[in-house]
Amino acid sequence: MPSPASKAAPQVPATGTRRFVFLLLDRFTMLAFASAIEPLRIANRVAGRPLYAWVLAGEGGETATCSNAAAFRLDMGLDEIDREDVVLVCGGVDVQRATTRAVLNWLRREARRGVILGGLCTGAYALARAGLLDGRRATIHWENQDGFVEEFEEVRLTRSVFVMDGNRWTTAGGTSSLDLMLRVIAADHGEDLANTVADQLIYSTIRTDQDTQRLSIPTRIGVRHPKLAQVIRMMEGNIEDPLSPADLAERVGMSARQLERLFRRYLNRSPKRYYMELRLSKARNLLMQTDMSVINVALACGFASPSHFSKCYRAHYATTPYRERGSQGASPAAFVSAPPTRLQA
Structure with a gap:
């Protein structure tokens, strides 16, 4: 049969x-x-x-x-x-x-x-x-x-x-x-x-080449706030030349203080801190995945000086960029870092 x-x-x-x-x-x-x-x-x-x-x-x-x-x-x-x-x-x-x-x-x-x-x-x-x-x-x-x-x-x-x-x-x-x-x-x-x-295959949603691979920003951070999503999208698109919190706030039609409260409420951190984490996340990916010098990685992630970059990197990852690359150099793709995610509602 x-x-x-x-x-x-x-x-x-x-x-x-x-x-x-x-x-x-x-x-x-x-x-x-x-x-x-x-x-x-x-x-x-x-x-x-x-x-x-x-x-x-x-x-x-x-x-x-x-x-x-x-x-x-x-x-x-x-x-x-x-x-x-x-x-x-x-x-x-x-x-x-x-x-x-x-x-x-x-x-x-x-x-x-x-x-x-x-x-x-x-x-x-x-x-x-x-x-x-x-x-x-x-x-x-x-x-x-x-x-x-x-x-x-x-x-x-x-x-x-x-x-x-x-x-x-x-x-x-x-x-x-x-x-x-x-x-x-x-x-x-x-x-x-x-x-x-x-x-x-029990595959009910067939995607096309027009679909993007990552979840939308609201879904990713667990918050459905259009202006917050808009600001984060601008941050992700301006890593090499970071925008100031005042510029970000102005572009979405709010004050810097309102933007600060928005990030504190939904992400439990300041806009400046969230932006820093995005930049450091990209820096870590570049250190692990490329042969770029630490200086060039710093510049690509919006840091004006290697010393400032190293200080921020060590504060966030508890190691320096030089040690990071040295210790993980044998397997760069295995240690990519994810961007910051939501801490609390």
């Missing part, structure tokens, strides 16, 4: 099997990888035939270990693939170290042959490092955006959940891979099949 899924299977055009090559970098993120490969499996099951095939590739061709220490047996090394294949680079923790010379050479070679190349989670870093995203729109996990912007000025970085710019695809990580693959399935075999796959 056919399964319920096969009974409800939509009509799928009779086309050939499309193959995906998942390039698993060392310490890749399992969730982003699983969210990409499972829609393909389910599409095959629903359609009742192999619409998609996939292989796992990696340097050395033997095994790849993801960030949670699970190991995967690889099907191939950095071998030549078919031009019709789609390569998805699966990145994760410490992607800088995992992006080796051999990986870069392989990506560049396949790009010259016209292969579609994508980056899942921090996989966009490998594509950018290979020079394959220059002049393209792309995205990467929000924690890695600060360092990415500083290192790859030629890339038009967005905060979208995923981006498909011609034959370059990138996702922000996590479940955003699922949104990308549902878009691919819809383009290949129709919206009905993509929606059926989403239903099988």
Whole structure:
């Protein structure tokens, strides 16, 4: 007896099997990888035939270990693939170290042959490092955006959940891979099949490339106050050249004293303190994710002098910027810092 899924299977055009090559970098993120490969499996099951095939590739061709220490047996090394294949680079923790010379050479070679190349989670870093995203729109996990912007000025970085710019695809990580693959399935075999796959995954809200990866500011801080959200948005957009509390207050039509009371009431801190924490959070990301000098990090985060930066950094993180980079330099992507969040209502 056919399964319920096969009974409800939509009509799928009779086309050939499309193959995906998942390039698993060392310490890749399992969730982003699983969210990409499972829609393909389910599409095959629903359609009742192999619409998609996939292989796992990696340097050395033997095994790849993801960030949670699970190991995967690889099907191939950095071998030549078919031009019709789609390569998805699966990145994760410490992607800088995992992006080796051999990986870069392989990506560049396949790009010259016209292969579609994508980056899942921090996989966009490998594509950018290979020079394959220059002049393209792309995205990467929000924690890695600060360092990415500083290192790859030629890339038009967005905060979208995923981006498909011609034959370059990138996702922000996590479940955003699922949104990308549902878009691919819809383009290949129709919206009905993509929606059926989403239903099988209990995925009720399919996002598009117009959706941003982070929660809205009110949701993130747990406060629904339009003027507070507006001020925080201005703070996040002016890290290198900070605005004064008076300027912020004037731009939202209130006095500096009213702004102070607003922050105290909802966030239990002053506007100045909240702004400082945002700047220090970005500074920590840059220290962990880039090779920028401490002086340049300080300037990029609105500090006029390294000594003032070091003093503020030590007061907040109980260590100096120099020691931070020295102690964590072996794994920069593992220690990104989150922006300040709500303390109390």
